[in-house]
Amino acid sequence: MADDRTRPAAPARGEILVAADERAKLAALNRVKAAATFSLALCIIVFAVSTLYEVRCPWLGFVAAFAEAAAIGGIADWYAVVALFKRPLGLPIPHTAIIPANQDRIADNLGHFIEVNFLAPGPVREKLREVDFAALVADWLSEPRRAQGLSHFVARLVPQMVRAIGDSGLKDFASQRLNEQLEKVKIAPLAADLLSAFTEDRRHQRLFDEIIKALGKFLNDEQALAMMRDKIRDELPTLARYFRADAYLLKRIVNSAGELLSEVRDDRDHPMRHEFDRFVEGFIERLRDSPEYAERAEKLKRDLLARPELAGLVGEMWSSIGNFAEQDAKSANSLIRKHLALLFVDIGRQLAEDPQVRADMNQGFVVALASFVESQKSGVSAFIADQVKGWDLGQLTHLIEINIGRDLQYIRFNGMIIGGIAGLLLHTGSILFLGD
CATH class of the missing domain: 1.20.1270 (Substrate Binding Domain Of Dnak; Chain:A; Domain 2)
Incomplete structure (x- = not known):
């Protein structure tokens, strides 16, 4: 940075800088x-x-x-x-x-001349079209050092942006709009579509496999078998209990059930598997078309949206985002800065490789800058006139x-x-x- 003592002072009003020659x-x-x-x-x-x-x-x-x-x-x-x-x-x-x-008249005429002849929409747009703004932006962003500098600047602003959005009421507005949109969503057809996607290619059979495994574990659980034996003993006559028929029946039941489960587990075309397919398909159709299922799903949705925990979820989530952004901005190894730098470099690279995007971007710059010049040219004319009058x-x-x-x-x-x-x-x- 140049020393301030070597930097030329700005001219005061009424003073004209004299060139070195x-x-x-x-x-x-x-x-x-x-x-x-x-x-x-x-x-x-x-x-x-x-x-x-x-x-x-x-x-x-x-x-x-x-x-x-x-x-x-x-x-x-x-x-x-x-x-x-x-x-x-x-x-x-x-x-x-x-x-x-004629200083005042010269000043006014000079300002008007510049406004009419140099700041007219046609010449301004033609001059702006000669500049490839998109290429300048792409070259600037493609430089990693510049992208990192920009990421540092943006990362410092992220916590302030999060707090400003939260204080502006946008958070409450977003929460309200989210609830309104969720109210419009029909849960039953949506759930049916999700289940249809899940059951494609019989992927639901994996769930059936887990059910078989759970039943197998149940048949090998000592406590579960003891409970089943007690139930069987309670239903048998006294004479049958005397000959320990409950143990015999339990053994037969467990063995038969285990054999059945083994057959179902090993046979991908077992009738029970097809029965499970029909059950799932029927449930999906009822979920999609049944008014009763639809009403139950809507009631469940309304009860869920009415819970206070969900009402404060957006606020807690926004607060968590703000805390994370603030802590990350202070970190030496900031994830936000890292990803922003990579994002800026990638944007510069893709912008340099896409002529259509560059053309659209340049057109946007031309329109924006030309509109700005058009809205400010009278002010420029007045500024020039005031400066000349003040000389x-x-x-x-x-x-x-x-x-x-x-x-x-x-x-x-x-x-x-x-x-x-x-x-x-x-x-x-x-x-x-x-x-x-």
Whole structure:
């Protein structure tokens, strides 16, 4: 970063910054002024000497006529040039010091001229179309170092954005809109569609396999078998209990059930599996078409949405997001910064590779910037006019004279030459036609 002591100070109102090459321009202007003044003085001296010796040398009359007219032309053009910037010889002559006297009018006309001719919609849009804004953005984002810098900046703003959104009431609005949208969702058809997707390719048979495994574990559980034996003993006559028929029956039941489960587990085309398929398909159809199922599902949905835990879920979730963003922003290994940097680089790369997106993006820049210029151009015109009106008159005159005064001084040379030629022609004509 440059030292503030070496940085040029901003100009105050009414002050015009002078370019570094002003001294060279001023020196050149002074040289041309001196040459023009010397030429004018030389014409006057030549006129005086020629007039003095014209009697002895009649041909000096032509020289005197040339010098006289050249001196008159030089003086007239000197007056015209000086009258642009100041009052000649300090005299209050009307229509002199034209630029200082018309500073406000010049300022207003300059501002209006720039507004009409430089800030018109057509030229502005044409100039903006020459700039490939999308390519500039793509090149900028594709640089990892810049993308990381941008990610640091954005990551610092994320916690503030989250808090601002939460404080603005958008969180409550989002929660309300979410509930309204959930109210419109029909749960039963949705659940039917989800189950249909789940049962595609008989994936629901995996659930049936888990049921078989659970039943197998139940048949091998000692406590479960003891409970079953007690139930069987309670149903048997006393004589059967005396011969321990409950143990025999339980064993037969468990063995038969185990064999059945083994058959079902090993046979993917077992009738029980097909029966389970029909059961699931029938349940899905009833869930999709049955008014009773639909009413039950809607009641379950309303009860769920009415629970206070769900009402505060959005707030808790938003608070958690804010806490995470704040902690992550302070972390040296911020996940948000890392993913944002990768995202920006990828955006730059994809933007560089997609000409259609770049074209659309450039068109968007043109429309946005052209609209901005159109809405602000009157302000720009007023700003330019105010700045020119606030310039110091002496400094303004000095600045204009330095930049265009050298060319104006050549008018004095031209005036002397043209005047001298005109005087010479008039003198020659008077001799030829008037005999003077």
